[in-house]
Amino acid sequence: MPTRLNGLETLHGADLLPYRVRHRRSIGYGRISAYRLNPYFLCSESDLPESLLNYRLKLGTYAGIPLFVHWSFSLAVIYVSLQVMHAGPQQMLFSIAQLFGVFLCVTLHEYGHAMAARMYGISTADITLLPIGGVARLKKMPRIPWQEFIVAIAGPAVNIVIAILLAITLAILVDPALLRAIGTYAMVLQEPMTDETRDMLLDLFNQPSWTGYGVLLLIVNLVLVAFNMIPAFPMDGGRVFRAVLAMSINYRTATRIASRVGVVIAVLMGFFAIQSDPPLLFPLFIAAFIAYSGLGEARQVDLMESVSGLTVGQVMLRDTSAFSMDLNISELQRRWQSIPLTSVPVVSIAGTVVGVLSLRDLTTQIESGVDPSTTAGEMVDHRKSFGPVRAEQALQEAIAQVGKHHRQIPVVDESGALVGTLDLDTMIQRSAIQISSDAPANNDPATTHFDQRS
Template identity: 35%
Template sequence: MTGAFRVARFFNIPVRVHWSFFVLVLGYVLYAGFDTDWDKMAMLWSGIFVLVLFFLVVLHEFGHALTARLYGVNTRDIILLPIGGVARLDHLPEKPAHEFWVAIAGPLVNVALAILFSLYLFRFTPDQRWEIMNGVVFAKGNFFLDTYTNLDRFIFFMAWLNVILATFNLIPAFPMDGGRILRALLSIGLGRLNATLIAARIGQLMALGMITWGVQGIWAAGPINPMYVLIGLFILFTAENEYRSVRMEDMVSKIKVNELMRGNFSRIYLDDSIEDVLKVYALGLERNFLVFDQWQNLMGVLPEFKLLDARKKKDLQATVSKYMLSDIYPLVSAENLRSAFGVLQVSDAGAMPVYNPWNRLVGVLDEHQFAQDLKKRMKDRKWFGKTP
């Protein structure tokens, strides 16, 4: 994701933070602090609260990622956004039951943490626990009771926060975990595409309700709640993107590679100059190229963005070997496009060689041509029903 940078790596899964996370977190703390006349210490604790919250979000997302790994699904990365975290999976689990467990694993992590922290609180009497709850949960801006230690209050706060995270994520508003659980259950009888559509529409209706609630102060002469608006907009657009992604995945699973491949393609060689390749590129028929050596062995690909990078640098006399990528993702002409779709989402392949069942190179699947064809097919959009 553009604008996200890596801060850690656990279980071979990168953890990234989007730049807007720090901007909005700092903005929230300053806004809340000045709006309620907090002193510096209160603002500091507010910032610590947000950082702890997002640490729990990371644990939540690793619940999804590690459970997905059990079913053979890799996680590209975990990204922290101002409104939560996202574990980006390579693809959805094939079976609805697997998707159910992947979706519910995140909230279960929070439930387990809530139980773990709650064990500490059994050292208090019920009246004392209720007193701590009143001080931590219900008091306005006052999270500290003089009769209890900071550790007591912090552990209760952690237990309470995990309960809130688990409950919030189980709301059946796609794309939150509750919506994904709903989608998994609906998929059993309706199939993933229609189940995604129903879950997405439910999520969008709830998102519109959140946005309305957030801006209702305009008509009631009261304050606008930007957090409700922000979360609502996130759900609204993410639900639509998820449906489009699943619809496209359903579509490509029904199309064979040989339907979209280009049988006639230009062969470029390691020693060719960038200038020569740009002449072919200027014809407008090809955007990404396969690269061969003098013995006609496939050595790599020259994707469009690398070619344009060379042109921008005016490095026209450089050889193709300087800018090509050596990663090759071969396809079989008789297979469906699903694997190609997955590769193009996570790599810079640009072009993929296509072989027939007898291992003979018969064509190339160009990313640009692939995207243009799918775009045309996606225009024939229906509320329900199958993709063409």
């Protein structure tokens, strides 16, 4: 299904898996794919929540991309097991194998996005499997429309290839009568479903067999493609729609149009989900997700476009307040009383920035009864700290790199010396001031007098 980043600009994918639900004699599927942008935070375009990053098991590195599975994936295995427990251990193992097969398709879908992005010099930090699907974290998104089109469509293209290979294999190996029954079930053949056809399908889907396994994966991949290509931004289909629009209009306007179309589709989806009897909670969740994340990304694009062409140095606070890494808690308490910042750089004896200490972290340490002799350097959490950024660095690039735990980031010059602070909360206002100052000067004496004083 990116924003604060841990060095990443966009999170492509949150592909909700196509899942199989057994209710006696019925089979259901559902799935969504999208790039997810966190809503309107003045940060980089996408990182996973810390709870996802901290509780993952690495499955290996494939094609140079680390593959992780989140601990909550075990919940999906438990759920599937409980659903078919009454059918015996053989059926349980078969259903779990089906689940793994579905997730293999989702993983390949994410690798499709990642490999397409690699063609344009964009690397992927990792891919994470969740109970609801997969997430590929790209370090940035291509801004050239046709490149975004290729990256967005690459995931569904992988599912099309898988479906074609499965269809060819089934056509060669499966009894023609069973193929006709499958065609009837898939509504490809406009024939009434006879009792014999229904019995064949029930045996196919409810009894462990390679044919049933292949047919399930075929249906899953077709559903992945069909649902994923709905033009509901920020799903893959919505991104394709945005890329096509951006070929003839500017990127910001294209994003706004795509996000609004996505909201309309999400509202319709939510309406039908509520009108169902009983109401369908999962499609309702998907609809809310599409609307929320689509509008969030549109606002994120507005932000990034509004600071285009500016550098960090042009909008930073020219405040060089810093704490020496050997200051203890008592000294930190005293000195912070005269500093208006909520996050302060911690520097070494040589003057280099070694991290950032937030007021919240300090108060947490004090409340926990930490040793009063603990120093600023010892309290810096390097997993949460990020920075510094360079004064000459493009502001868009800096926003795409900042961490999610600090709103104020140290700024250094070419020599590494601290020269200011990038305040994310006042950055937009400061960028507006900078743009205004770049406009042709007028002859208003009051204005001239102010500029001279500054």
